[in-house]
Amino acid sequence: MKSLQDVLYNWLTIKVVSDARPDDTAAKDTTELFEEKLIGEHQLSNIEFTKDDTMYYVTYLQEGEPKKTRFPRELIEVMLDQINQEPEKYQNYPLED
Incomplete structure (x- = not known):
């Protein structure tokens, strides 16, 4: 089990990517994975972030x-x-039907 600080860091990092790239299914799925860890393993709720x-x-x-x-x-x-510097390396691949 990773520390809460590690999971929060990983969640926030990928959440920022997911918010900036709403069509990026890998980022969305990874965000959800870390949210599950925060809720299930660390008993968090009402998780929000702001920035300055x-x-x-x-x-x-x-x-x-x-x-x-x-x-x-x-x-x-x-x-x-x-990702923004080398977008060709981070293409989103649509889900297969």
């Missing part, structure tokens, strides 16, 4: 108790930046 010029802030309830953590933007946006 330097940080992302994640707020959530863990077993009913409000909590907050933060991550530097450059760490969270590194995957999206890489």
Whole structure:
């Protein structure tokens, strides 16, 4: 089992990608996987995030108790930046019927 901090970091990183690329099915599926871990393994609910010029802030309830953590933007946006710099390497493939 990964630490809560690791799962939150991974979830937020792929969530930012998924939000920026709504047709990216792999990003959407991966976001859902990490959400399941946050809810099932770490008992989180009401997971939300905001950002400012330097940080992302994640707020959530863990077993009913409000909590907050933060991550530097450059760490969270590194995957999206890489995708935007080389989009040909990150094509979305439609689901097969």
